[in-house]
Amino acid sequence: MEKIMPYLLGLLIPVLLISLIATYYIVPRQTVYNFKEQMAANTIMTREEMETDLNYLVNTLKDVHPKTLNGFNKKQNYVIKKAYKKIESPMTAGEFYFVLNEVICSLKDAHTMIWIDTTKEDKIIxxxxxxxxxxxxxxxxxxxxxxxxxxxxxxxxxxxxxxxxxxxxxxxxxxxxxxxxxxxxxxxxxxxxxxxxxxxxxxxxxxxxxxxxxxxxxxLINQAESGNSNNNRNWVSYDIDLENSLGVFRLDKCIYNEVYKTTLKNFFEEVARNNIKNIAIDLRKNTGGNSQVINEFMRYIDVDKYLFYTGDVRISKQAKQQRGYTGEIDYKSYPKRVVANKKVFNKNLIYNGRIYVLTSSYTFSSGNWFAVVMRDNNLGVIIGEPTGNQPSSYGDILRFQLPVSGFKFYVSHKKWVRPNTDNDPENSLYPDIEVYTTIEDILNEKDPQVEKLIKIIYER
The missing domain is CATH 2.30.42.10 (PDZ domain)
Structure with missing residues (x-):
């Protein structure tokens, strides 16, 4: 069985930042963004220029984010007040970026962030x-x-x-x-x-x-001199371990397309052909994408219905412009959502054996949703490390650009609510069985989560 080593895949930043697409709330209109070029990081900005940008950022967060429906809290107001004090003297755009970033970070929402462009001239170690x-x-x-x-x-x-x-x-x-x-x-x-x-x-x-x-x-060297390269392994694949009657379906990105659907179908065909009793969904490198992958996976599972994510939508002037909402500015909460499972036509492929889910700190956004849906519906045992996302969190970003510096920033306008709210509050999805990777595991090319999974199967 192929080794499935966590943590060794290089992360692509855009995938991490724009990763949550939920089928329940997709709206037909999408904005075309024509962003101007960002100001060079070494450009000196005046107090007036920075104040213009900071005002724009603060007002946008206040108007758009679900967390600020009733205004900023005491801690957020303190950070904002501090930010205005920091910009009383001129500074470079690069320095100003971190002042803005602290304001963004005060919301403690991983999907709401500000971006600074990098160039080939930017150095690294x-x-x-x-x-x-x-x-x-x-x-x-x-x-x-x-x-x-x-x-x-x-x-x-x-x-x-x-x-x-x-x-x-x-x-x-x-x-x-x-x-x-x-x-x-x-x-x-x-x-x-x-x-x-x-x-x-x-x-x-x-x-x-x-x-x-x-x-x-x-x-400090130029980025090209570092010699670092991305791992080009397939984002979706599977392994069948006949000896342990185990099938591991690995999904590094939540991409809902024909490649995913075909690979998923082939996996369950092999599971059925070999009478596999245990399957694991490996989400340890999954930083998100399209949540439709979850519903497609569930079509092969022997359940008639299951609880899914729902949430609150803050419909602001900006959300109406970018998402095409109609009506008044509003805040809408949606009730608990039960999905009727549209099982695959071939009943031989419906699986009713044991399910496990492998997680890590990289399990984020729709990848986190996948694991949470399995946990909250009592469909699988979670093995591994706590995830990088809260089970109930924020997402579906609106995109903006600061008027002077040109820094792009993204703000969530929805609050996602997990299927079973009795399991909240949690700042992470904590596994049923925690198994952490050690440096010895990496040096010896061991996979502690899969080894633990096999041990559990053997002891049953």
């Missing part, structure tokens, strides 16, 4: 990070670093200090997602500079190797 439960490690050997090195500090700051700083500038609902995005951003010059981790175009790194601390100076 070659630090392949993997952030596990017990700390940060080097995931790949380089000229200076060895795979498995434990990162003690970056720029003189410890893991705990870095995490506390990143929580202020990474939109997230839990620490898992801060770590997912943090490992990417801690290599970028803009973030390193903001966190004051750069010294004379170098970043001092201390790692623990063979029970000794080793100090390394990593230079």
């Amino acid at each position: 070659n630090l392949p990070i993997i952030w596990l439960k017990d700390g940060m490690y080097v995931s790949k050997s380089t000229a200076d670093l060895k795979k498995g090195d434990k990162i003690v500090s970056i720029g003189g700051k410890t893991e705990a200090e870095l995490l506390a700083e990143l929580e202020k500038i990474i939109p997230a609902e839990n620490q898992q997602w801060v770590k997912v995005m943090g490992k990417i951003n801690l290599t970028k010059e803009s973030f390193l500079n903001h966190l004051k981790l750069i010294e004379n175009d170098y970043v001092n790194i201390v790692v623990q190797r063979n029970n000794k601390k080793v100090a390394i100076k990593l230079p």
Whole structure:
């Protein structure tokens, strides 16, 4: 059976940021966005220019986001007030971005975020990070670093200090997602500079190797020099383990198309042909997409109906412009939704065996929905690590651009409510059986979640 190693896939930022499409609330009209070019990061902005942008951001958040229906809370108002104080003197657009980002982060919604464009001239450090439960490690050997090195500090700051700083500038609902995005951003010059981790175009790194601390100076380099490349493995595939009567369906992205539907059908044909008693849905790299993949999967499961996501919609002037809503500005709540399962025509493919779901901190947005739907309908056992998203959260973003700096930002206008609200409040979907990946697992090419799954099957 093919190894299914978590955490080793490079993340594509756009997939992480724009990832939640729910079938229940799709509306026919979609806005065509004609964004202008963003201001260069080193451009000096005046107080008046920054005030114009900050006003636009604050007013948009207040008008659009479901969380601000009754205005900003005390903590959010404090962050906003602080932001206005910070812009009393001129600063670069790159510095101003982080002032704006702290305002965005005060909503604690991973789908509401502000984006800064990067260019080939932007520099990074070659630090392949993997952030596990017990700390940060080097995931790949380089000229200076060895795979498995434990990162003690970056720029003189410890893991705990870095995490506390990143929580202020990474939109997230839990620490898992801060770590997912943090490992990417801690290599970028803009973030390193903001966190004051750069010294004379170098970043001092201390790692623990063979029970000794080793100090390394990593230079800022052009991105092309890092040699990092994306993993091009298929986003949807499956394995059949006849010995353990186990089929593992792996879905890295929620893409609802013919490739998905054909692969899904082939999977259940093999499950039926081999009389497989256990199946697992591997969502450990799934950062979201189209939630229709869930309903399509359910067509092969022996249930007549199931609870699905519902939620609240804040219909603002901006939402009407971008989504084509009609009527008055309003806030609408929808009742609990029960889906009548449209099972596949071939009854031989209907599966009624045991179901397991594998999750990690990368399980996010519609990927998180998939796991939550299985949990809240008592259809499967969740194995792995807590997800990077709250089960009930916000999404379906509207897109905007600041008038002066040109920074693009996205604001949720819906509050998604999980199928079984009795399981709330939760800041993450916590597995029934928690199994964390360790650095030893990675070094020895072990898959602890699948190994645990096989052990459970064997002991039944």
